[in-house]
Amino acid sequence: MSLWQRWFGRYGAEARRRDLDDEIAAHLAMAAAERETSGADAATARHEAEREFGNAALVKDVARESRGWMGPERLLQDARYALRQMRRSPGFAVTVIGTLALGIGAATAMFTVVDHVMLRPLPYAQADRLVTLSEASQTGRPGFGVTYPDVRAWAEQSHAVEKAAFYNRLSPRDFLQNGDASVRVSGELVSANLFDVLGVHPQLGRGFDEDASGLATNGNPNVMVLSYGAWQTVFHGDTEIAGRAVKVNTDTYTVVGVMPQGFSFPFDAAAEAPQIWVLGQPGPKDMLRNSDTPNYEVIARLRQGIAESAAAAELNTLQKQVVQGYADAQSREDRAVVRLRNYADTVVDADLKRALLVLSAATGVLWLIACINVTHLLLARATTRRREIAMRGALGASRGRIVQQLAVEGLMLSGVAAVLGTAIGMAVIRLSRGAIPTHLKVDMSAHVNLTILSVLCALTLLSAVISSVWPALLAARAPIEPALKQGGRQSGAGRGMSRLRGLLVVAEIAMSLTLLAGCGLLLRTLYTLRHVPLGFRTDHILVADLSIPSWRFTGMNMTTSLYQPLLDQVQQMPGVQAAGLMTEVPLGNTFNVMLTLNGEGHGMDSAHNITAVFKSVSPSIQKVLGFRLLAGRFFDERDTPSSQPVFVVNRAFAERNAPDPKDPASIVGTNLWHFGKTPAQVIGVLDDERQSSIMKPSQPEIEASIRQLAPGVSFYSVLEGNAMDIALRTSLPPEQMIPQFREILRKASPEFAHVPITTMDRIVDDSYGSQRLAAHLLEVFGGSALLLCIAGLYGLLAYLVSQRTREMGVRLALGAPRSSVLLLMLREAGAMILTGVAVGTVFTLVSGRLIRSWLYGVTAHDFRTLAVASLLLAVSGLAAAWLPARRAASVDPVEALRAE
């Protein structure tokens, strides 16, 4: 027996009850014994003693109460009573629990996502003090980065900045090698004190040596720290890794540390992404302040208790002197202002943030509707139970006691609902995992954490308080006598109560309309987006996004040594109809080359600059993606390294640059820019295709044939050395092709073993971005709101009808036709629906601002969407009203009057 049990056994409510029973039994025994000694027989003595004692049960009750023992016992009693109530009217219990569970479930799901994306703590010590520092011009034009002397000045002279570190991308494509394995990692060149600024230290090894400034001007050269992910995937967690020489691309570094699990920098939502950090030491070029000085990004830790605004103000004062160190006026202008941003704010995508904000608001509304609905149901029930409550009052129950009992009922209902709601929320998250666009980088693998649970608990408690105590208070405040006197169901609920209830229904309808209209707008947006002509085919296409280990091909022609053989092999695969290469497939959003062509060089009369997306393609890509040719021809076998250099442009480019702006085709045959030494000719115009987003119109684009690119051509390394997408069209289901495809890629170069392979359909789907996520979730929310609304309206009207059976009976007895009774009820419902729709329209117009930037092809005030949503609500509302109204009209007058 544990100590607790012993204590409980001795002092618990049960023990005290037994104590009192024993004491009273002893009293009776003694009284009887005394009577026996004075001559009475046993039975008479016992009987008399009992009579003298009085009502033993009552004595016990009063005695216990005077001791204040009743609290927990009563709570238990109330709980048992509540359970009985639930079992007696399961329909009511199911409705309440279901409604609340829906609201709580949606909130749980949404908050889990929000928590994951926005509230998740960064893996750094006191991350709220970490800020990024950058420079900008007075007009707000962002600079290219911060130079070493500037970082140093800030770190040394600013009071607000405790320490500052700089970092930079190591190279566009970094591959970490171990034996035959070569794994793509994200590499950063960082100052020695970076980990110190972040407040995280290697779990293995000692990290970088620091000097006094922390910016290491004399540390070991060529040292590197691995992320936990890189350590695990590339070195399989080798504990002897410290001190080993490891190759990244062509350079060799000594490993001096491994960071702990979960650490990433720059922050990556996929926490175990392989990353490496190479010690960056300021060189001779770093010491000067001129236009050639290398630029870095800067992360700094503010001193404890310093506000960001104060720090920014101090740094900007300091910056006035710092910029004087630059000799040229342009640099002084470009670096005039210091910008400070909380690091946590920079890691969340703005688009995603807005999506989550809107969706959280929608969940909040849904939750509110659920609560209103339940309040409503509990109110209605409190009214039908008025007689019961009055009776309890008459029998001596205090108001507090009655409120407590009703509150316990509410708490139990919402407790069950909370458990159920959590389960629903988890299921929603699990099911919607596929709906989260991959480029939003929402990691949905984690489970509900404690924050979520406490938020949930708060929500539950709040909803319980809102929805049960309030009706309970109203019910308990009701005077006892009239309720008892009028008795029965016919006791009018009072004008105030029914008006309140009407208001609740109106509010519900209004909020549901807002959700439905928002959902409608997004669905129309999605529909419009799906019907935007993309300018290419998307079906039956697999795309592999290759990161090119260009260091392997130094001194070689990548076209002939890598791309052409690879393409040939892929084309040989059974089931492949065509395969092609393209720097980046449309909507791929993986790699983007923008070129600004200087007007002077390109051989055309106009002296204006041309900015265009620049891509290299293989001639066969046309067969895979099916671009539409407007004029001229696409690349073919005639275009070889030795033939005339040629370009293909898109319509957007042609419209801006054709000699005859009215006729894009007139650009064909013109010379456009020099390709090496020879001027290149435009041979064809493609119709526009969507490039980076379905919502954005096409930008001018120039394409060059991969066959004509050779190491001698100026943009060869940009176009071939970084990224390349390989796409294939197949007659088989694309997923079936992946293993074989991957095998061919792996043989071509070990770096390709783990490249992402996806379908073109998926790429397009992903590019709908947050709209799709939002639309799907709003579908669920809007649908739930509609359901709740219908349930609420039905419940209210059914209740009103049951309250007014007698009135209907009288009307019918006095000769009112049944149709007029039906109309009377429907009119009441209609009035509520109309008011709700009117208020909801205002809500919708106001909330339209929130989602305006998401809409495409439809305005936030779209009349048709609003009309359809209103109609949907009105029709389902009237349908919900129809049943109770018909019941009212079919009342038998004789029965109704007799029921009194």
Next chain:
Amino acid sequence: MAPAPEPYRNRIELLQGTLDMLILQTLQWGPQHGYGISQAIRSQSGEVLQVETGSLYPALQRIERQGWISSEWGQTEQKQRAKFYQITETGRQQLARDRSRWETMVAAITGILQPVPES
């Protein structure tokens, strides 16, 4: 609801507030169980004061919670197991306070009922 007429009883109901004092006073002579306390009050009042069990037991619980008495299970002379109550030090102080208040009140009431004859 009008109360039903009660049969005449030759015993006086206790004045409110005096029961606690009487219980404490009874316990002055030593530990006693509930039945004993009610018997003692009855006999010492010359069979006039009758303590209803419905008042006695709640009063005992109340006083115990105040800390004026403590309880313990024991055996009577007739080998009957019973709960014995015992007055505590704070109980004694309380009794003294109750007593002086009571005496003041009795003096006051007596003063009213027996006006000093004018002389």
